[in-house]
Amino acid sequence: MAPAAITIVLADDHAVVRSGLRFVLDAEDDLHVVAEAGTIDDAVRKTAAHRPAVLVLDLNMPGSLPSSLDALPELAAAAPDTRVVILTMQDDPQFARAALAAGAAAYVLKEAADTELVEAIRRAAAGEAYLNPRLGAQIAAAPPEPAGPPDDLTEREVEVLRLIALGHTNGDIGAQLYLSVRTVESHRAHIQQKLRRTSRAELVRYALDHGLLDDP
Template structure:
């Protein structure tokens, strides 16, 4: 007798988006595809982390703008904690800076919500194969806009310290996140204040927001 053909395991998906109606639409779209199964859905980064930990999906479809922990800043931790789950970002944000930060964090797919019906399934299948997928229009923008250097003459490390400061991290937390001492964080902060001629935290936070160091939406 001929050997039985093995049915491939379905691509298992967790969806995280804070709008229930969007989640239902995404679930309907993905569940209608052969070989794809949505195993859980949630509305925050914490939900995404909990469901990925519990279900071990192949792909996490993640909105960039949800309440609670900022998605962009959570991406590196999600990739480190769940290396076997690939991430596809779904967002309204078509600014190259957001895509560049997401992709540099290890995200494999970046899909705009306006094109989700046409692109999300392809992005999920590509991510499950370990391949990248980028919205073509956004890809053209990225190619036309090479990444700028940090604003205000800051070094890359100073810009990262300022970004974390603007997100509300303490000096101790910044040191732990960047694997540097608190004294080194304080030195970076002093250099930032000198270069920008800014002396208080609110002014530093405003500078970070005004210069795109902190995402303000998706």
């Protein structure tokens, strides 16, 4: 029995681009485009409705949000199992770094879509990451960024995450940090959105991997 096809929502504000990409993707036996979107808001709606394995998302699209990256938290909440592949003309490594930090699984340049997009989609659907090789090399060669909270977490969110990982309840955390339980719950929701991890076990593993439980 053949494995199920990887379902895809294709989001780009140019119909001719969507048409060309759909032709390339639907030609692959294991890929199936289930819907298209022309705005950020449409992309969120179609993704929430279809829950595809992968959303191919143009970085610059019209809509109610400043950029497609601003939609990633909403997309993660609406379809937590959908992986996002950013497809763009922006070849600045800083954009790639920001996209991956915001939760995208892959960053592909439109100039290389015919050779890289199919591979990026397959890797994303398999739980892996993909970055255009040239941009990856530029990022690797760049000076390291100043140390700070990982994955855009605030200092307070890091404190809350550390206490969650140590096994404290929301009430315990509120008492230690002088916060209401509702505020702790809000911080926890933001942490889960940013990290795309929902279970306590996943949060503990993240905290361990990033040294958040090490002694100061």
